[in-house]
Amino acid sequence: xxxxxxxxxxxxxxxxxxxxxxxxxxxxxxxxxxxxxxxxxxxxxxxxxxxxxxxxxxxxxxxxxxxxxxxxxxxxxxxxxxxxxxxxxxxxxxxxxxxxxxxxxxxxxxxxxxxxxx
Numbered sequence: 001x002x003x004x005x006x007x008x009x010x011x012x013x014x015x016x017x018x019x020x021x022x023x024x025x026x027x028x029x030x031x032x033x034x035x036x037x038x039x040x041x042x043x044x045x046x047x048x049x050x051x052x053x054x055x056x057x058x059x060x061x062x063x064x065x066x067x068x069x070x071x072x073x074x075x076x077x078x079x080x081x082x083x084x085x086x087x088x089x090x091x092x093x094x095x096x097x098x099x100x101x102x103x104x105x106x107x108x109x110x111x112x113x114x115x116x117x118x
Contacts, residue, residue, distance in 0.1 A: 013071035014105040017064055021085075021092035024061045027054035028089040061086050078104050 010016045027050070034050040037043060062083065069079040078099070085095035096105070103109045 012107060013068045014108045017068040017105065018096055018100075018108060020057070020061050020064045021096040024054075024057050024086060024092045025090045027057045030054070032089065058086060061092060072104065072106055074104060 007019065007022075010019055031047065031050045031054045034047045038046040065079070065082040065086070068074070069082065074082070082095055082099070085091035099105045100108050
């Protein structure tokens with residue numbers, strides 16, 4: 001079982017990155033639902049708040065990704081992958097999983113390795 005309090009622990013760059021990556025994906029999902037509502041019900045206002053929220057979280061993700069890249073000394077390839085992951089829906093989640101499995105997220109990578117069966 002996952003301890004939800006650890007998800008809200010923002011004490012390290014890797015933990016802040018994970019939090020904002022998940023938040024970015026959540027706002028993507030909400031925006032996609034709002035876009036469907038806009039089209040189905042011809043409601044132009046349906047995307048205003050979700051679009052604004054996603055835009056703010058998108059900018060926060062870019063800033064946190066750059067700060068994390070600097071703090072964890074990511075190379076240019078990993079940094080570019082992190083930034084590009086913010087473009088497709090749910091790409092930040094895929095990048096976060098990949099980065100944790102490949103040792104790019106400091107203590108979160110260690111937790112992933114320790115939790116995996118031998």
